[in-house]
Amino acid sequence: MSNDPDKVWLTGLTLKEAEEVHSYLIDGTRVFGLIAILAHILVAVSTPWLG
């Protein structure tokens, strides 16, 4: 796979654009994960879940 940053690939994106898309996806996943961890802690504390 070429690392030419200016090459336009099949999807119409360059490597730099693909990395930008991916960074947003990673950020969204992190925020989702943090909210999910917080929600699971609250449920574990306040309900019989997990015994």
Next chain:
Amino acid sequence: MNNAKMWLVVKPTVGIPMFLTAVAIGSFAVHVAVLTNTSWVSDFLQGKPLGSGDGAVTSMLSDEVPSLPLYAPGDAGTA
């Protein structure tokens, strides 16, 4: 950022909805599994206080159980 190159061969307009759909279906399935394999959620939704099921189970496991009759005698032969 190693996986960023996937967007060079997978259109983000296809891949991102697929990713989000997979997350949604996966988490929904896990929560359905919790609901169907436990009773306390449905008990809570029926208005029973949380933890009241523990007392019911404890009383079933207490020493009083062996004193109960092992069978309920019917009235066969009396009629």
